Amino acid sequence: MNDIDWSNLSFGYRKTDYNVRCYYRNGAWGEIEVCSEETIPLHMAATCLHYGQEAFEGLKAFRCKDGKIRIFRMDENAARLQSTCRGILMPELPTEKFCEMVKKAIKLNERFVPPYESGASLYIRPLLIGTGPQVGVKPADEYLFLIFVTPVGPYFKGGFAATPYVITRKYDRSAPLGTGIYKVGGNYAASLLASKEAHEAGYSAEFYLDAKEKKYIDECGAANFFGIKNNTYVTPLSTSILPSITNKSLMQLAEDMGLKVERRAIPEEELATFEEAGACGTAAVISPILRIDDPENNHSYVLAKDGKPGPISTKLYTKLRAIQYGDEPDTHGWVTVLD
Numbered sequence: 001m002n003d004i005d006w007s008n009l010s011f012g013y014r015k016t017d018y019n020v021r022c023y024y025r026n027g028a029w030g031e032i033e034v035c036s037e038e039t040i041p042l043h044m045a046a047t048c049l050h051y052g053q054e055a056f057e058g059l060k061a062f063r064c065k066d067g068k069i070r071i072f073r074m075d076e077n078a079a080r081l082q083s084t085c086r087g088i089l090m091p092e093l094p095t096e097k098f099c100e101m102v103k104k105a106i107k108l109n110e111r112f113v114p115p116y117e118s119g120a121s122l123y124i125r126p127l128l129i130g131t132g133p134q135v136g137v138k139p140a141d142e143y144l145f146l147i148f149v150t151p152v153g154p155y156f157k158g159g160f161a162a163t164p165y166v167i168t169r170k171y172d173r174s175a176p177l178g179t180g181i182y183k184v185g186g187n188y189a190a191s192l193l194a195s196k197e198a199h200e201a202g203y204s205a206e207f208y209l210d211a212k213e214k215k216y217i218d219e220c221g222a223a224n225f226f227g228i229k230n231n232t233y234v235t236p237l238s239t240s241i242l243p244s245i246t247n248k249s250l251m252q253l254a255e256d257m258g259l260k261v262e263r264r265a266i267p268e269e270e271l272a273t274f275e276e277a278g279a280c281g282t283a284a285v286i287s288p289i290l291r292i293d294d295p296e297n298n299h300s301y302v303l304a305k306d307g308k309p310g311p312i313s314t315k316l317y318t319k320l321r322a323i324q325y326g327d328e329p330d331t332h333g334w335v336t337v338l339d
């Protein structure tokens with residue numbers, strides 16, 4: 001049926017059978033449409049092209065040992081998209097419609113959900129764009145919300161591993177009162193150059209400090225940061241970071257494991273005090289941090305002393321994956337079983 005080599009999938013786009021779409025016109029969301037086209041007919045003056053009226057989300061569905069498909073915290077993605085809509089003046093999509101469309105997109109492409117044993121999953125990408133034409137800087141009158149899915153491989157091909165990051169002061173991803181808290185493409189455009197330079201220098205990603213004072217930790221590439229010390233999970237509180245659903249879940253699991261959880265400003269120098277640290281997000285759950293280099297100050301913070309992921313990061317990673325794959329009880333009601 002499929003000629004997909006499930007265990008060698010990368011994190012990239014692969015065509016599936018269908019996507020689902022819903023148009024906003026005359027002040028209302030329309031019916032859900034099923035589409036097999038990969039392209040979008042678009043007005044050349046659409047606001048998404050000129051003024052960045054574009055938001056996206058990312059979540060995953062997992063084929064489990066019992067053969068069922070489980071979706072992780074999609075209501076949280078719906079809520080975050082609504083927050084982004086309020087931030088860049090797009091109409092909010094109701095949670096029920098969002099969830100119905102996620103389920104529909106998975107069901108229609110069920111044959112692309114990787115088998116349990118592969119460690120791969122189905123990545124779900126919701127997208128909302130301003131399609132109505134404007135020449136003056138104004139929000140559009142018409143919008144398109146669509147969801148496509150694509151099977152993605154396990155993030156850690158050679159197993160869960162710690163990798164290096166590099167502090168950048170040359171570029172900011174987002175301003176303190178800007179759009180960093182929203183999942184909009186513009187933040188990614190702002191990060192492309194920093195990301196390219198970090199990769200070329202051999203790092204996993206660039207590491208941002210706060211844009212205003214360059215004193216506090218913001219984000220690691222397109223992932224949230226957390227550090228562990230003295231049985232405490234510490235993660236930045238900042239007005240310019242994206243509220244990660246993975247981070248929110250890890251904070252809960254850390255608390256369940258008896259760790260203290262702190263959300264507060266983290267000065268750069270505090271990096272020297274963490275016993276372990278990681279970057280977190282949907283793609284990898286946790287990317288353990290080996291070290292963070294600060295080349296401008298000729299300094300390096302080592303965060304995995306023996307070169308390997310720390311015990312608490314490993315425990316958190318294993319626990320969250322087990323919940324996602326239905327191997328452990330879903331005590332927080334995070335998982336939706338697709339029927």
Ligand SMILES: *Cc1c(COP(=O)(O)O)cnc(C)c1O
Binds near residue numbers: 242281282
């Ligand atoms: C999507 C994203 C994250 C991770 O969020 P999750 O909900 O955990 O996937 C972190 N930072 C940025 C900038 C993001 O865009």
